[in-house]
Amino acid sequence: MKYPDRITLIRGNHESRQITQVYGFYDECLRKYGSVNVWRYCTDIFDYLSLSALIENKIFSVHGGLSPAITTLDQIRTIDRKQEVPHDGAMCDLLWSDPEDIVDDWLVMEGYKWMFNNQIVTVWSAPNYCYRCGNVAAILELDENLNKQFRVFDAAPQLIQTDNAPLTGRHDL
Structure with a gap:
């Protein structure tokens, strides 16, 4: 917005x-x-x-x-x-x-993946999918000339909450 x-x-x-x-x-x-x-x-x-x-x-x-x-x-x-x-x-x-070139696996672990002679890119924007996949994620940015830049990022620590306790980062997953 x-x-x-x-x-x-x-x-x-x-x-x-x-x-x-x-x-x-x-x-x-x-x-x-x-x-x-x-x-x-x-x-x-x-x-x-x-x-x-x-x-x-x-x-x-x-x-x-x-x-x-x-x-x-x-x-x-x-x-x-x-x-x-x-x-x-x-x-x-x-x-x-999902586009399929040669299917090696079902998750883009590096955050993005070029396929079909760099005609198609898959951008995966959910880091550590479902708190268990260990993948990074990416955002594709385009400038005014349509030049591409990928921003790759890791997942934030999973937050847990007990009944009345505040949310805390959990690092032992």
């Missing part, structure tokens, strides 16, 4: 009601706020996030990958994104599918 002309948030597979319930966001909101209203407001906002971004008519960005049901950008523009992510179809593909 601070830099709307410089940063565009796009919807990913975790920005759905079902996935936020599976991965703990629903429970966290209930625990912290005593009701599910905050969770409901957040998931309603997720429905308004863009499904993709086009940067200077040169770089196409999407959370997941391409869809066999989509051959033009106009087809993406006509998708009704103000809904829960369906289990199949074009919207699901954009948020869930």
Whole structure:
């Protein structure tokens, strides 16, 4: 919101009601706020996030990958994104599918990975995924000339909370 002309948030597979319930966001909101209203407001906002971004008519960005049901950008523009992510179809593909070059493993441990002769890059922005994978994460920055720079970072220490104790960093994981 601070830099709307410089940063565009796009919807990913975790920005759905079902996935936020599976991965703990629903429970966290209930625990912290005593009701599910905050969770409901957040998931309603997720429905308004863009499904993709086009940067200077040169770089196409999407959370997941391409869809066999989509051959033009106009087809993406006509998708009704103000809904829960369906289990199949074009919207699901954009948020869930992963490009495959030669599949060695299923996680980008270095934070980003170039594929298809450097035509596609996967950027992984969840460090130490699920507090168990040990991966780093990255952010791709583009300057005014579309020069690319990756910012790679580690996970913050996991925070734990006992019933009435404040959150503390846990370093023994």
